[in-house]
Amino acid sequence: MGADAHIDxxxxxxxxxxxxxxxxxxxxxxxxxxxxGSGGGDRRWPGAEQKELRRxxxxxxxxVALAQSRSEGPRALRAELATWLSFARTLQADADHWRSxxxxxxxxxxxxxxAARRERDRLAADxxxxxxxxxxxxxxILQTAARMAQQHCGECRRTIPVFTLGDGLTVCSVxxxxxxxxxxxxxxxxxxxxxxxxxxxxxx
Numbered sequence: 502m503g504a505d506a507h508i509d510x511x512x513x514x515x516x517x518x519x520x521x522x523x524x525x526x527x528x529x530x531x532x533x534x535x536x537x538g539s540g541g542g543d544r545r546w547p548g549a550e551q552k553e554l555r556r557x558x559x560x561x562x563x564x565v566a567l568a569q570s571r572s573e574g575p576r577a578l579r580a581e582l583a584t585w586l587s588f589a590r591t592l593q594a595d596a597d598h599w600r601s602x603x604x605x606x607x608x609x610x611x612x613x614x615x616a617a618r619r620e621r622d623r624l625a626a627d628x629x630x631x632x633x634x635x636x637x638x639x640x641x642i643l644q645t646a647a648r649m650a651q652q653h654c655g656e657c658r659r660t661i662p663v664f665t666l667g668d669g670l671t672v673c674s675v676x677x678x679x680x681x682x683x684x685x686x687x688x689x690x691x692x693x694x695x696x697x698x699x700x701x702x703x704x705x
Contacts, residue, residue: 510575517582521565524589528558531596534603551603554596561589631667638664638672641700646675646692649702653688655679664694676705 532555568581646657659673666672674693681687689705 507575510579514575514579514582517579517586518565518569521561521582521586521589524586524593525558525562528554528589528593528596531593531600532558534600550599554592554599557592558596561585561592628667628670631670635666635670635672638666638694638698638700642672642675642692642694645700645702646677646690649677649690649692650679653677653679654682655688660691662693664698 532551534551565582565585568578568585571578643657649655650657655677658676658678660676662674664672664674672694674691677690677692679688691703691705693701693703695701
């Protein structure tokens with residue numbers, strides 16, 4: 502082999518080494534991610550595929566180092582390094598594809614979390630509205646019953662029917678009783694709600 506040919510061969514080998522190192526480094530960077538904020542508990546976290554790609558990357562570096570340590574001549578080394586460069590580029594493409602799929606999965610997870618948060622907020626807001634409505638209705642019933650009891654010297658007592666506005670949210674009716682006094686007959690009213698949830702006073 503002439504001197505020029507030998508120099509060219511050495512230059513090719515050096516270029517192959519550089520290209521392999523670049524592809525391997527790019528692959529390593531692509532795989533250097535941590536599990537999502539869920540702590541990796543999500544079943545869609547592709548840890549097994551990441552582990553396999555890292556194993557292949559480590560094997561690539563071992564094979565390249567082994568090829569460089571053998572004394573089979575520069576032509577054989579160039580041919581073997583060319584093979585490993587092809588593998589390194591394929592591995593880099595696989596890692597890029599894995600990373601892209603992972604990012605898409607993470608985006609889907611974040612959208613699902615955001616949707617769940619919005620739904621929780623909506624449910625909490627709806628319940629808060631029901632709580633305020635329950636409190637307002639119950640207050641109106643109690644105030645109406647209290648005025649009647651004061652007017653007729655009677656007493657109030659919570660009773661049925663009980664109206665359910667939501668889970669654990671109820672409005673009680675109130676009875677107003679006025680005992681018989683002298684010639685005045687006993688009287689009783691029921692302060693409750695109509696079907697449209699208006700306060701309704703009914704003589705019993």
